[in-house]
Amino acid sequence: MNNPMWHTLRVGTGSEIVLVVDFSADAGREAAGFSDLVPLLPDRYTVQAPHRTTWTDDADGTVDPTARLQEWLSTADLFGPEVVAVLGYCAGCRLSVAFADRIAGPIPPAVVLFDPLPVVPQSLWQEYAKAVTQLAPGLGEDVVAQATERARAEAESATSAGELARWLSGSYADLAPRGCEELGIDVEFAEQLISRLTGYLRYLAIAAAAPLSSGQAPALVLRSQEPVPSELLEHADSRQLEHVEARQLDTPRFELLRSPEAADLVTRLLAGRSRDATGSDRLSAAVAATNTEPVVRDA
Numbered sequence: 132m133n134n135p136m137w138h139t140l141r142v143g144t145g146s147e148i149v150l151v152v153d154f155s156a157d158a159g160r161e162a163a164g165f166s167d168l169v170p171l172l173p174d175r176y177t178v179q180a181p182h183r184t185t186w187t188d189d190a191d192g193t194v195d196p197t198a199r200l201q202e203w204l205s206t207a208d209l210f211g212p213e214v215v216a217v218l219g220y221c222a223g224c225r226l227s228v229a230f231a232d233r234i235a236g237p238i239p240p241a242v243v244l245f246d247p248l249p250v251v252p253q254s255l256w257q258e259y260a261k262a263v264t265q266l267a268p269g270l271g272e273d274v275v276a277q278a279t280e281r282a283r284a285e286a287e288s289a290t291s292a293g294e295l296a297r298w299l300s301g302s303y304a305d306l307a308p309r310g311c312e313e314l315g316i317d318v319e320f321a322e323q324l325i326s327r328l329t330g331y332l333r334y335l336a337i338a339a340a341a342p343l344s345s346g347q348a349p350a351l352v353l354r355s356q357e358p359v360p361s362e363l364l365e366h367a368d369s370r371q372l373e374h375v376e377a378r379q380l381d382t383p384r385f386e387l388l389r390s391p392e393a394a395d396l397v398t399r400l401l402a403g404r405s406r407d408a409t410g411s412d413r414l415s416a417a418v419a420a421t422n423t424e425p426v427v428r429d430a
Contacts (some may be wrong), residue, residue, distance in 0.1 A: 136206050137183045140166060145175035147215045149401070152230065154181045154334045158257075163388035165218065171394035176215070176401070186337055187330035196336040203337075205430040207233035215401055217239040217378040222250050222338040228350070229341040237429060242350040243397055245387055246357070250339040252295055255332055256286035259299040262328045266310030280305060287337075292339035296332040303328050351400055352377040353393050355384040 140151070149172070151165040169178050185203055188194075207230055210213025217240050224247035231242050248254065260279045267275045282299055289295040304325045311321040352375055382390045 134206055134209060136203055137179050138182050140180050141169050141174075141176075142176040143175050143177035145177075146213055147176050147401075148210065148213050149176045149178045149216045149218065150210075150214060150227075151178060151218045151220075152227040152332055153180070153220040154186060154223065156296070158404055162385040163390075165220065166389060167389035167396055168397075169219075171389070171391060172398055181421050183330075186334035187326075196333070197340040200229075200337050204230060204233050208235075210234050212236035212238070214240045216243060216397070218243045218245065218397070219247070220245045221248050222335055224248075224412070225338050225341045225343070225379045228404075240399055243400065244352045245393070246384060247352060250292070250335055250341075250385060252289040252292065254339075255280055255292065255295050258335070259303060260327065260332060260369045262303060262324070263306060266306060269313035269316075270306060274306075278302065292336040294387050296336040300325075300329040301333055321355040330364035341419070350375050353387070353396060354379050354386045354417050356380075357384040392423060406417055411417065 151168075151310055153165055154397065165180060172178070181203065186199075190197075203226075214234050214236070217227045217231040217234075219225070219242070223245040227244065231240050234240055236282070239412070256313070259282050263270075263275055263278050263282075270278075282302060285298055286295060307324045308318060308321040311324075354377065356379075378396060380387070380390060380392055382392065387393060
């Protein structure tokens with residue numbers, strides 16, 4: 132497949148395809164990415180991921196997040212029954228469910244959600260607050276406190292994730308150069324910080340535009356040790372799915388995508404994807420086969 136929105140993480144020995152959805156599937160961040168998970172999966176599967184530029188192009192907001200989402204979802208027409216699973220991480224879980232629903236085929240692909248978190252205005256504010264707090268040595272605690280509180284108010288009154296992302300990006304673009312200048316850091320580094328946060332906020336806005344699908348495909352939720360914040364739990368997208376099996380792993384969040392246990396669960400799910408059983412039966416059998424622990428079903 133040749134599409135500028137997708138790239139291949141690994142060419143498999145077989146014909147089946149696994150799609151993975153995250154802000155960036157490549158390595159190069161503290162937390163493990165899908166590039167860490169892929170080597171732990173059987174080499175029969177070709178693994179493809181969206182290019183990071185899929186989310187970061189037009190980060191200035193000239194293209195509406197909903198329009199960019201629909202452009203990306205339309206690439207589902209390029210796939211078919213060869214897609215056996217769609218894997219999502221964090222905010223990418225909502226996108227992965229929406230994409231799996233668009234793939235044509237007699238049997239929907241299985242969906243695996245790694246630490247799914249909702250995409251709400253507070254999600255964007257939290258990312259902004261973390262980034263601004265890191266500028267405190269240069270800006271001072273008072274400036275940081277004022278900026279984060281004003282941003283919180285913007286998030287609480289926001290009616291559009293896209294508009295909120297643009298506002299937060301503009302605020303950070305004003306603060307980052309000032310903070311870096313006070314610390315004697317060159318402007319190029321400030322520009323990198325701005326580009327990173329702006330792109331990620333844009334990604335969250337695109338994810339927020341995805342429909343809260345009930346999911347045609349069976350889903351397996353793999354959670355790390357870190358609990359979902361109580362104030363976000365009621366919004367958890369995974370609870371919107373009709374067929375959800377959940378597994379709590381004894382693994383830190385930043386190690387989840389390089390966890391052998393997580394890879395084993397995914398491998399067993401893929402191996403159990405037969406053509407003569409229903410999706411729910413395949414999923415339950417695959418998860419139950421991993422160990423003797425009871426499977427927890429989401430409420």
